[in-house]
Amino acid sequence: ENSFRLAIMPGDGIGVEVMEAATAVLEAIEKRHDIGFKMERVNGGARQYQETGVAMTEEGFEAAERADAILFGAMGSPDIRHPDGTEPAPQLDMRFRMKLYAGLRPIRAIPGVPLALASPRASEIDFALVRESTEGLFASRGKGIVTDDKVATDTMRITRDVTERVSHFSFKLAERRARRRKRKGTVTLIDKSNVFRSFAFMRKIFFEVASQHPDVTAAQHSIDATALDLIRRPWDFDVMVTENMFGDILSDLGAGLVGGMGFAPSADIGDDHALFQPCHGTAPDIAGQGIANPVAMILSTAMMLDWLGARHSSEACLEAADEIETAVDAAFGAGSVRPYDIGGSDGTGAIARAIIERLAP
């Protein structure tokens, strides 16, 4: 029963390289646990768009939808654009199509990875950002209107339904984190409700949902003040939930605090499907050299195991997820590996091996 079909979507650039590292970790997990993975490779990305005019085919989407979970590397290239000036981004298509509304982006200081902030408390950073990922400003993707080369508009959209779902998701996450950490959880809504009606609406619904989760503290904070507070006191946050565009910004900011994009995993979770990918892009400047940091991809793989474990009541998956996290911490905590992005000289394969070596035997 512990057998899962995975859609493996390496994509472009370093996506391919970090995906190799992730599948190596999964193979090591298979050897150690009573879990089996059936991996089906699904192609797509900017290069495919360039060659065929389609970044991802309908068959590709369907293959991904058939899988129990989707592992995604990175897709895109700044030079490959649609005629309207925007870029093909199949990861956005998948979020919309499969209704992956909860973009979960944990930000956690990994022992041994250099922190950006001077404060000694920076090592306490451990929060989870939930980026709503199917509406907000991104609802306007492909729908912006340019009139007479004079005025352009894009419309942000916030619905009650999705706001309720993503709020419930955030409160449940806070409950789970609270159990682990043995202290009361807090969910903070990040918005700009002092200025915009759609955010005032979001705030209203958020607090409606909050009343159904009395064990969790509910708070609200403005996006601008949050940008400041992520510099001044990021250790004070637990779970944050926010609109799509704001979440895009805050997740990169958060990643910057704890080592950069090479250490930032993510999950795009819906009611029926889930996709796991590093927050980083295809990094054309370093692609093909074997020097990409695979940690974000490997931690995303751990998030996948955690999600599979919770969804299918699989203790083995939950354990494997924990083991990967622990192995990453051990590999860096010992100071034994140091990828290029933080000034070291360990390549993609070396980092993956160091993590695999530290998995429970």
Add this chain to the structure above:
Amino acid sequence: ENSFRLAIMPGDGIGVEVMEAATAVLEAIEKRHDIGFKMERVNGGARQYQETGVAMTEEGFEAAERADAILFGAMGSPDIRHPDGTEPAPQLDMRFRMKLYAGLRPIRAIPGVPLALASPRASEIDFALVRESTEGLFASRGKGIVTDDKVATDTMRITRDVTERVSHFSFKLAERRARRRKRKGTVTLIDKSNVFRSFAFMRKIFFEVASQHPDVTAAQHSIDATALDLIRRPWDFDVMVTENMFGDILSDLGAGLVGGMGFAPSADIGDDHALFQPCHGTAPDIAGQGIANPVAMILSTAMMLDWLGARHSSEACLEAADEIETAVDAAFGAGSVRPYDIGGSDGTGAIARAIIERLAP
């Protein structure tokens, strides 16, 4: 001829306190230079809204418009809201009404003020953010639509006209900074043009304008990558220009790097009017205690003198602006003052006096 009418708008909370510090500095400048100020006080703010239902009267706006420059403290209160859930914000009304499209927010490390980042290069931070302040997402303020308590929308609007103006403003600013710093300037447009047509439109116009300023390097960067790079390498930026909502976020982030909101001045500049105010709000939690940090307000006052000097070809004003900046640096560089917001115990008046004492005699 060096006589200027100033509209003085203290507003609410600590706005009143920091404004007192600013006018004390202006009086000291009058004594030292051949400049005279005629100050007219203009009321407005959240408290006035509560008492009269109007945050700022038509006469108030007109008085501000008649002045040569507007000095603004802070207005607003999180508890005082419109029926639609948003808050009265006369500063936004003024930006729109007077077409103050260039929201200039300099971010500079002040010697002696603690920096957030661990990197020794943090002391090199010195960039200028230009936040477009009359359109973008904020064009939707008061216009958002909530349908059936189910869906809410706000529409971002970007026009060719304003984008051209704010781009020219940014390139001219970079030229001026380059002359001072004796190296080629760079203007970086911050957008999300890989996803949104309105931003792709903004990017197109930005580069059209860039071609008219060949002495300045023009660059483009995504908002998410920028949030990360402001943590990783903020010292690399010179002038940044961006949409209104993005600018709101990045300016607080930037302020966080160099001491927080107590040190973050700003100017809202249009073709006919200009308003100068600290980036911080009314801080109800500390209002009335005399402990607010007036540096942001005092540096905003220096920005006003700089703007008046350039606009009216007044050497005296330009000099006075420089002197205030130098005096601020001297007051902090000597380590002799330390406001509450960075862990010290010098109140608003003490900081103002320390700065005034250090003005050229």
